[in-house]
Amino acid sequence: MLQLFLAAGNPINHVTDKNVVALTDEYNLTLHMVSLVVACFVGLFVLLISAKAIGTGKEDLGTPRYLTKGRLPQLVEVITLYLLENAIRPVLGHDADKFTPFLLSIFFFVLTCNLMGLIPIVDVQHLAGHFGMIDAHWALVGGTATSSLGVTLGLALFSFAAIQYQGFKSLGVKGWCHHLAGGAPLYLLPIMLPVELMGMIIKPVALAIRLFANMLAGHTLLAVVAGFGVTAWNLSTGNVLVTGSIELVAVVAAILISFLELFVAFLQAFIFMFLTTVFIGQMTHHHDDHSDAHGEEGIHDHDGLPDGLAKVKIT
Amino acid sequence: MLHMIAADAGAGPVDINWLSLVTTIVVFMLFFAVAATMVWPKILKGLDEREQKIREEIESAEAARAEAAESLARQEAALNEARREAKAMREQAKADAEAYARDLRLQAEAELDALRKQAHREVDVAREAAIKDLSAHAAELATAVAGRIIERELSSADQQDLVESSMKEMASAPLG
Numbered sequence A: 001m002l003q004l005f006l007a008a009g010n011p012i013n014h015v016t017d018k019n020v021v022a023l024t025d026e027y028n029l030t031l032h033m034v035s036l037v038v039a040c041f042v043g044l045f046v047l048l049i050s051a052k053a054i055g056t057g058k059e060d061l062g063t064p065r066y067l068t069k070g071r072l073p074q075l076v077e078v079i080t081l082y083l084l085e086n087a088i089r090p091v092l093g094h095d096a097d098k099f100t101p102f103l104l105s106i107f108f109f110v111l112t113c114n115l116m117g118l119i120p121i122v123d124v125q126h127l128a129g130h131f132g133m134i135d136a137h138w139a140l141v142g143g144t145a146t147s148s149l150g151v152t153l154g155l156a157l158f159s160f161a162a163i164q165y166q167g168f169k170s171l172g173v174k175g176w177c178h179h180l181a182g183g184a185p186l187y188l189l190p191i192m193l194p195v196e197l198m199g200m201i202i203k204p205v206a207l208a209i210r211l212f213a214n215m216l217a218g219h220t221l222l223a224v225v226a227g228f229g230v231t232a233w234n235l236s237t238g239n240v241l242v243t244g245s246i247e248l249v250a251v252v253a254a255i256l257i258s259f260l261e262l263f264v265a266f267l268q269a270f271i272f273m274f275l276t277t278v279f280i281g282q283m284t285h286h287h288d289d290h291s292d293a294h295g296e297e298g299i300h301d302h303d304g305l306p307d308g309l310a311k312v313k314i315t
Numbered sequence B: 001m002l003h004m005i006a007a008d009a010g011a012g013p014v015d016i017n018w019l020s021l022v023t024t025i026v027v028f029m030l031f032f033a034v035a036a037t038m039v040w041p042k043i044l045k046g047l048d049e050r051e052q053k054i055r056e057e058i059e060s061a062e063a064a065r066a067e068a069a070e071s072l073a074r075q076e077a078a079l080n081e082a083r084r085e086a087k088a089m090r091e092q093a094k095a096d097a098e099a100y101a102r103d104l105r106l107q108a109e110a111e112l113d114a115l116r117k118q119a120h121r122e123v124d125v126a127r128e129a130a131i132k133d134l135s136a137h138a139a140e141l142a143t144a145v146a147g148r149i150i151e152r153e154l155s156s157a158d159q160q161d162l163v164e165s166s167m168k169e170m171a172s173a174p175l176g
Helices: A031-054 A071-116 A121-130 A149-180 A186-235 A240-282 B002-009 B018-150 B156-172
Strands: A019-022 A028-030
Touching: A019 A031, A028 A031, A028 B018, A031 A071, A031 A149, A031 B018, A071 A149, A071 A240, A071 B018, A149 A186, A149 A240, A149 B018, A186 A240, B018 B156
Parallel strands: none
Antiparallel strands: A019 A028
């Protein structure tokens, strides 16, 4: 039965997208698409509940109206405050308020998708299919949507849009073009322009690939480790001690890696949001006196980070 | 079984499903639209109001603490003033009592002195009277004794002369 949970033959199969229903000859509705929609509603449901709990209550409640009741809203509040105070405001400064809703939305959306991938929803559906309740080959929803490159590229498009919006808004068309030229002399423009244009696109693409690769790799690792137990079972050595030992090690390792995946789910959501924040911050004109490598006052250089995180380097 | 399902997708892990990309854009736009209008304004407003409330409470507590410290200082000053006044009153009472006692003592001494002088005067008068009585009696006694000795009677004039001369002798003679 464990084979139902794990693709022992090829662990990658466990984490790749599956078709749910054919829409046209060319396009199919897939598990990750359905998961995206479910993650959207689950995330909104949690956030709406949290917003109600975090928001200030009626005046007749007295001081307790400022308190947040409920563990989930408190968790959302702690995360929100941390992101605001340690990532968004230090990097964006005065522009933080403008981008806060977008950045928090993208964080919680990615986080919800990542966390939903840790819940074995597909496996439960396959189990139901095994008992004849539904088609054993079919699942409607489940999997990690963010382990699909199409999904992460879609999210990265929003980051790209936000970065360029801030560039035009803060620097103006002239400043944006100057930034695109990298501040280099005109005779270097044929080199600098393609490089900067590529850099402009590579940044969000790197965001997408980083998120996709981390989520795919984590779940693949989990499938591989758990697959050891399945392989040992299938080999049927006859030696219960050997098979049992391998099964035990595989299960313990899978549990430990699941905890690691839980951490990675939060970490990757944070990194996606934080790097978007940093890229937006790099396109921000600062009204201070320091000049950067471009030689123009207030525009960040490509390697440096904005004010609050000048010494932080993200690799 | 899963192989069959995987085969349905017909794509490798790095292949881009463009429909997924479009779905992501639509779904995230929906997510962002709802969150940006119904979630984040409420949460950020709540957090700001709480921060403002905490700041006000801290400022209020600091003001109350400063006021309490000032009140304590005022009370300590008043207490010190009361102690100082009480000490002054105690010293004044002590000085008054000492002065009154001194007056009483002086008055008593004066009265005693007056009584002593009065007594001395009365003693002197009594002594003089006693001396006079004793002189008269002694004169009579001496006369009687002398008359019996000389066995003659003296006239009244002689007796008077004898008494006066005897008195003068007694007065000139030192008291024994």
